[in-house]
Amino acid sequence: MRYKIIGVLLLMIAIACNDQASKTDSGAVTFNEHIAPIIYTNCTPCHRPGESGPFSLTSYAEVKRKAKTIRRVTQSGFMPPWPADPAYRHFVDEKYLSEEEKNLIAEWVEQGTPEGNSANKTELPTFTKGTALGEPDLVVAMKEEYLIKGNNLDNFLWIKLPFEIEQDTFIRAIEFVPGNRKLVHHMNGHLISYKEPEKKKIVSEGKHWVNSEFVSSQEKLFEEMKIPNDDGSYPTLTPLVSSYLPGMLPTVYPEGIGGYKIYQKGAFLLRDMHYGPTPVDATDLSYFNIYYDKGPPKRPTLELQMGTLGISDVVPPLVIPPDTVMTFHSTAVIKHDISLLTLNPHMHLLGKKFLAYAVTSSNDTIPLIKIDEWDFRWQYNYTFEKMLRIPAGSSIRVEGTFDNTVSNPNNPHNPPQEVKERDGSMRTTDEMFQFIFTFLEYKPGDEQIALKAKSIK
């Protein structure tokens, strides 16, 4: 009996070895040859000093230390976080592991995490601290640290970040870098431009932040922050040049697409900078990295927003009674031919599923994005691999399912309560259902244009 079992075991080992012999000459899955390329590409961008991941994965020792947890979170699909279904639509820089990659990690852990021959060593790519894009041309930071009181309450602020540069300049990309990655939940950044000689002092004047709850009107807020020109008229405000949500990376298009002009004097104005609750005092000093461009954008990008605060209503109105799972939709008709570049689906804690697709006038369906397990923590800007043409007359249809039952572990209320949109409130405990997309006017041949920026400069 005993011999029989050993015999079976030996046979299994023989099969296992055979299987690996086909993968490498040495017959083993090693860190240097197989695992490092997977980790450095898919994990290290977040798991390195100063980024959102709670520990670093930048060397053999660090990965080995976490090997079993890594096997668990990759098998379950929890890491790397990539909510969009890759079988429905692929995007630029998507982070998900193939079955083969997951299995390689599992095999490596089962074999005792061997390092392997140093001749096969994969070098750690160059990462720059505090940026995903590389060394910026200009950094625009908050004037001083903001104190987030340890009172377990959400904080919503308007924040002004003024800057002064030598000459008017075109910029290619803007990267928001949260100072406190744990507490900064989201923000929308607008760009204010002062044309000479409209305003003399921009840095020393006015409040640099105002608590949103104390804002009675936009006029009053602008007055307190001294936003207007010296003669009281309003400067140019370009909305939504940058936004931040957990996990979001800045979008960079190939040369000539998108971008902005900034003037010598200007400011970023953050609307509803949202700091999450904390039981102990904490601080934040967030900043923008700015990347210059050679000239004006050849094709400026446009943006539309559907659903909450957008061009198309949520149907039925977004009210989710307690103990229900409910699906809402929103539809908009596209009047001109457009080339879609980037999508941003947005819901809060009760979000469960998100689906968006276009239907052309000849009834063809164009898949846009499908998220089967919505996770509030990972809200990306999804950029298409190539520009995607949506012909005039198509409708874009968005469906969102919300789970307001006790079985939703993210439900902020226990027992569940009615949750709805409230005047576009961005509080996490209210809901939103939004679909924002960035596009260009269509030009023949756009379908062939790949959207991955080769490099920032």
Ligand code: HEC
């Ligand atoms: C977009 C950024 C990002 C990427 C990419 C990413 N992680 Fe994470 N990872 C995080 C953050 C943030 C957390 C903390 C999440 C939390 O606590 O909810 C985390 C948590 C973890 C944990 C701890 C989970 C636990 O249960 O304690 C492990 C292990 C992990 N990541 C491994 C990986 C591996 C392996 C990869 C690549 C295959 C990866 N991560 C890719 C951001 C990232």
